[in-house]
Amino acid sequence: MFLAMLGMGLIIPVLPEFLHELGAGGQAAGYLVSAFGVTQFIFSPIAGDISDKYGRKPMIIFGISLFALSNLLAAIASDLTLLFVSRFIGGIGSAALVPSIMAYLADITSEEERGKGMSWLGASMTSGFIIGPGVGGFLAEFGMRTPFYASACLGLLTMVCTIILLPESLSSDLRLKRQQSKDKRENIFRQLALSFKSRYFILLLIIFAMTFGLTHFEAIYPLFVVQSYGFTTRDIAILFTVCSLIATFNQIVLTGWLTRKIGEKAIINYTLLFSAVTLILLLFSGNFYYVMTITMLFFTFGNILRPTINTLLSKEAGEDQGLVAGMNNAYMSLGSIFGPIIAGILFDVHINLPYLFGALVLLGSVVVSIKGVKVKKDVTSS
Template sequence: MRIKSAFPLLLINMFLANLSMGLVIPILPELLEQFRAGGQAAGYLVSCFGLTQFLFSPIAGNLADRYGRKPLIIAGLILFSASHLLAALSWDLSLLLVSRLIGGMGSAALIPAIIAYAADITTDDQRGKAMSWSGAAMTSGFIIGPGVGGLLAEWGLKAPFHASAIVGVLAMLCSLWLLPESLKPEVRKLRLRTQQSKTNLFRQIALSVRSRYFILLLIVFTMTFGLTHFEAIFPLYVVQAYGFGTGEIAVLLTLCSLIGTFNQIVLTDRISRRFGEKKVIGAMLALSAVSLACLLVSGNYFYVMFVTMLFFTFNNILRPTMNTLLSKAAGEDQGFVAGMNNAYTSLGTIFGPLLAGILFDIDLGLPYLFGASVLLAGSIVLVRRIDGRSSPSASEAESETAFGTTG
């Protein structure tokens, strides 16, 4: 297989990596009832995935720069499959939590390597479209996960985990046989000799804070915080507040995620070219905040479906827009920047569900009000700090100008 023809396989792997994040969400009420757990356990099950994703993402990004993209992709798929097999065999909440921790490690290995691979095989002119497709696979996997989980649960509560483990093994075998390495051997050897170690997590965080793309990383955190705030308690909220059933939740999330992904593919590149990335990011954050708050207005099924579709669309457009800017700002450190992108995503995945679960026990609608406030603050405060030039267009020099000075 030629390197550029491997891109569809990359998208499938990206989809699977993020599918596992949301797979457990629609069956949470039944799982919690089976394990006699409270509402905060829902937040723990989602946020513990982000914990190991956060801890291992910078390490994986650096390893992808030093040893190549393919080994990390294969390792990630193996961990992905193992986590779902353990979840399928779990008989108490502690084993389910362990399976989610392993799944986070798999995602940490997969996502930075895939993003760096896409950057390796595209030019600056092609990268925006490639990141748009990668972003579509990433966000659609995360958003479709709950719908797929709910539909598969019709064949048994653990059926989503069995199916996901099998698909993960198949994806690993396909990648092992068909996916060529995108990082040239001479580049890997040079980096092994000259690159300073960046495997210390806190050192990498400090480097990212001083970098020219730190504001975009904060926006990545803000967007993920709002999305996971929504998803972590969505099934619990619509069940307790509006009386929705598991099947209704699965259909709603599946349809909304498909429409949102289609809108992303059609709209992202067009509106970014017309208005610039800065305006798109600010508008999508603000609109996400409004749509999140609107979920509290009515329990009508079709109204909730419409608002959810809008929320998914706005979030889907955000991700590739930021990925494009980060990739252009990264230069030769594609793996490192992709790892930090994943790390900040993981921070949002940790704190969003955790806080949502706590707030949900206080008041059913409080998580959505708080999540909307965070997204709105991101639109108002963070985007203002991006330089007036909306985005880098063709060269790395322009990228540096747009994001300020490096640390």
């Protein structure tokens, strides 16, 4: 997960210049981010089901290989069409990779250990963003497309490491039993309909809102700071590197302590609320260090929120870790579809509108969380 996110982080600083070269504005940028989410949404539950039956490792390898192919196509893209194709392929790769890794983690941890495991998994994802943008900004000095080639190479390296070093987490007997099972899972849209009545629906809904807010923030962030505050590619690289580093440190130090002190539900409520506030505060000044502080806070709240929700969702999943991880990714995908599209449209109307609307969505999710999230008493006890 670290290497995959590192590869994704590499390309962040060059996006404004890359999109400008291809004649793309805020709306096109939003559609490009959403294209990733469309195929991620469609294939996530399918990938989760396959990983339950045939093992986590094959799906992880498959996902990483598509990730590498996606970045290679982006590197050679000379128009938006090929860039969209690369994003669609990347979405399929993410659908195979993310739920399989989350289910793998659930396979090898007890419920008591799972919160810590999810926290470390979240830290590994964020760590990719620590190094990625900084390295991407450096590589961009050798050419705007260099970060894409480097990202593709990292994907291939990760695939080789996975093949050699990663053991399968599901026993052959369990995989055979599931393969012989005659129970058929519904298609993605039927699964979504059934999830509305599930005991973990509110958590899935918050995952959607969280991802909506995050992709709303990230989809037009490079364009926003360039057009509104005049930041450079190097400035963006420094921002993402420093902010991700501090946010990851805060997550590792604070998540466990906050869970013991105030419990998971309070963490969810407060991080959603403070995330909404930071989106609004971002609009008040173009001072570099002010923007860095606000961005760092937004990343910190998101980094603490993500493993907290994933832990609760995993505990509710029981034996259907692959399926629920797939639904988790599907709701993340829905957020990453609609968040960037709306952000891009609003950005072309007024540069500040995406962050105001994103804050509104996150505030609404606070109300949903307060009324709907329930946790076991022993989970929140200190």
